[in-house]
Amino acid sequence: DVVLTQSPATLSVTPGERISLSCRASESVDTYLHWYQQKPNESPRLLIKYASQSISGIPSRFSGSGSGTDFTLSINGVELEDLSIYYCQQGNSLPHTFGAGTKLELK
């Protein structure tokens, strides 16, 4: 199974700053890497697909990059509503594994 390692586990942020979250795969997943946001007591929401493709309705401050084994989710100008847990997920092979998540908290 592909193991996805997300770092950091927790990130303390200040509104307005630019941040980057990392997701590293144990083997290449090409660009079949997707990012989700999950707020407390809510279902996950797709943020970025295929490593860097934007999703309709998602604010433009969210962007993704990477291919192969190293991926990054960036938020350009964090807002309070972004305080959530972010998961990466690979769809290159079964099982479709998820990373353990990165939690954004207020500094």
Place this chain on the structure above:
Amino acid sequence: QVQLKESGPGLVQPSQTLSLTCTVSGFSLTSYNVHWVRQPPGKGLEWMGRMRYNGDTSYNSALKSRLSISRDTSKNQVFLKMNSLQTDDTGTYYCTREVVTDFDYWGQGVMVTVSS
């Protein structure tokens, strides 16, 4: 519009069988794959298995011996059955629609507690 909704018992006794239903609308089960994903309280997401558009199924190897996914296309429903439940099966169970390996729509989730 696209919707998925999970339903099932909130409480299951240890060693018993969990039966959940995912009722979908706004798309056809013969055109999209539907997956089951679960989340223990305070923990991350675990992929459980999928029902493909053509009726084929795939399972997480860690759950394969206990898990079965089926469907009724006439009722727009996908079913999950998992036996021999234990306390660490407690969590929220989601069904989600796959586009091409990404999950674009999710149900609201159903909380399942395994306890006597």
